[in-house]
Amino acid sequence: MKKIILLLILILLCHPAGIQAQSVHPLQVKEIPAWVANAFTVAQKQSEAMYKEVMKDNLLPRSIQRGMVPQTDWTAGFFPGTLWYLYTYNHKEVWKKRAQAATALMEGEQNNAFDHDIGFKMYSCYGNGYLLTGDKAYRHILFRSAKTLASRYSYKTGLIMSWEPDESRDWLFPVIIDNMINLELLMEAYKMSGDTTLRHIAISHADKTMKYHYRKDMSCPHVVDYEPETGAMRKYDWNNGSDDTTRSTWSRGQSWGLYGYTMMYRETGNKKYLRHAEQIADFLLSHPNMPEDMIPYWDYSDPKRSTMRDASAAAIMASALMELSTYSVQGKAYFAAGEKQLKSLASPTYLAKPGTHKNFILMHATGNFLRNSELDGGLSYADYYFMEGMLRYLRVLNGQDLYPYRSFHKDMGF
Numbered sequence: 001m002k003k004i005i006l007l008l009i010l011i012l013l014c015h016p017a018g019i020q021a022q023s024v025h026p027l028q029v030k031e032i033p034a035w036v037a038n039a040f041t042v043a044q045k046q047s048e049a050m051y052k053e054v055m056k057d058n059l060l061p062r063s064i065q066r067g068m069v070p071q072t073d074w075t076a077g078f079f080p081g082t083l084w085y086l087y088t089y090n091h092k093e094v095w096k097k098r099a100q101a102a103t104a105l106m107e108g109e110q111n112n113a114f115d116h117d118i119g120f121k122m123y124s125c126y127g128n129g130y131l132l133t134g135d136k137a138y139r140h141i142l143f144r145s146a147k148t149l150a151s152r153y154s155y156k157t158g159l160i161m162s163w164e165p166d167e168s169r170d171w172l173f174p175v176i177i178d179n180m181i182n183l184e185l186l187m188e189a190y191k192m193s194g195d196t197t198l199r200h201i202a203i204s205h206a207d208k209t210m211k212y213h214y215r216k217d218m219s220c221p222h223v224v225d226y227e228p229e230t231g232a233m234r235k236y237d238w239n240n241g242s243d244d245t246t247r248s249t250w251s252r253g254q255s256w257g258l259y260g261y262t263m264m265y266r267e268t269g270n271k272k273y274l275r276h277a278e279q280i281a282d283f284l285l286s287h288p289n290m291p292e293d294m295i296p297y298w299d300y301s302d303p304k305r306s307t308m309r310d311a312s313a314a315a316i317m318a319s320a321l322m323e324l325s326t327y328s329v330q331g332k333a334y335f336a337a338g339e340k341q342l343k344s345l346a347s348p349t350y351l352a353k354p355g356t357h358k359n360f361i362l363m364h365a366t367g368n369f370l371r372n373s374e375l376d377g378g379l380s381y382a383d384y385y386f387m388e389g390m391l392r393y394l395r396v397l398n399g400q401d402l403y404p405y406r407s408f409h410k411d412m413g414f
Contacts, residue, residue: 026091026132027391029398036390039346040089043361043387045354047086050079051098053359058105063367064358064377071106074117078384080106081124082361084132085387096133103129103138110144116162118149119182124384127188139192146189149182150201157231158204165228172234173226177213177253180206180260187267206264210276213257218283219249219300220257240368242299251296254284255316262324266403277324284317285337293344294337298369308375311350311365312382314341319389322396335396342389352378362386 050061059068060076069076083099103125112118122145130138153160154173162176186202189195212233213220223237241250258280265273284290289300295314297303321338325331344350345362352363360378367374395402 027088027394029394029400031398032394033397035343035346036394039351039386039390040086042351042354043082043383044086044090044095046352046357046359046361046383047079047082049355050359051083051102054079054102054105060102060105061358061360061380063365063374063379064360065367065374067358071109071121072112072114074115074120075380076109077106077121077123077125078380081128082380082384082387084125084128085384085391088128088132088391089387099125099129107141110141111148113148113151115164116149116152116160116176116179116182118145119185120178120381123182123185123188127185142185143189143193143195146185146195146198149185150198153201153205154228154231156229157226158208159226159231160201160205162223169237170235171223171225171237173228174237175209175213175224175226176222176239177209177220177260178222178256180209180256180264183260184263184267187263202264203268206261206273210261210272214276218279220253221245221248222250222253241370242301242305243370244301247301249287249300251298251300251310251313252316254280254296254300255313255320258284258324259316259320262320262327265327266323274327277320278328278330281321281324281330281334281337285333293349294341295344295350295364298366306369308366308369309364311345311362312379312385314345315362315382315385315389318342318345319385319392322389322392323402325396326402338389339393342386342393345386346390 053068054060057068059070060079062069062073062075080099080102083095083102087095087099106121106125109118109121122142126138126141129135130142157173159175160179161173162179163174165172183202183206186198190199213224221236221238222240225234225237226232227234236245238245238248241253242248258277261273261277261280265277287300289303290296295309295311298306298308298310318338318341321334325335325338328334350363352361357363357378361383362378364376365379365382366376367379369375392402
């Protein structure tokens, strides 16, 4: 019996998803192409000016149209996350302090269970901060945030409810594809704490989303509604993307899915997630409506309806492709595609000039076309995933691991 217990302990200690947490060390690379260096120079100038605006009223940037927003907004954590990425790039203490100050504005959101967006809000800022610094206070906040997100999980459906039921939309248990991104918070908190419930919830949500959210061609709608008592799928629906629910292929939603399943493969090692991510990538990269510069239209299904682009969809997709390229046998093709997207985003067509564009980094990002919201402007999450994608690009280009691991002591004291 003692031998069995000892063996189990050794297995737990050696397993990469046991008591270890991934750590993103400050960047150390030899090769930085000129176009990448220029993009980071612009990003630093824009973000320095944006930081000054943030600290005036303790509000955070969302978009040009909506301006600065309170911490409760689903986008509020992205700008602090961008500051952490800039610190990762330049190693300068002043950027670390800026990131810490902006991140501190988000502390109260760890208990906000209003919707699923706590993952977006808290992992982008506290998650990146923790991975860079190992700050124990950040660890506690991340764990608390994960437990708050887990409170929206239903064992009857096997899913995390994205939004509340809505009689006007005939939604009983709505789940949006964006929710895949929030599973990273659960998986990181599991690794920090050993709380297997968090891992179970993330896997359950990913599995059911994979089964019911995707069509045979590997496209997906924005919303899927479920029967709350049985977990049966009720219908496809939309809130973003095209309102044709049989064809809607909202570009940012496709990128959310690609990113989410690539991440789930990283966190679990389960090949079904890798295969799913590859199938999504192949669908997008071969799509007849993908523009030549690979910055997608707001919805792939009907570019004739509008040729408005969404730089945020490209930034998320490029970041996901960079990571996917390190896992897949098709890695070279995925890397080349992501590189092309990043080069397009870093070109004068999409990269703002310093001092313009209300201090956002990327131009031509679209929030919600059919609802006439945040059209062809700047979005905080477009900037965040652009910076992340560029950092991942540099790591892959220089032959580095995207996520080197560092052990953290299991003295949680939650």
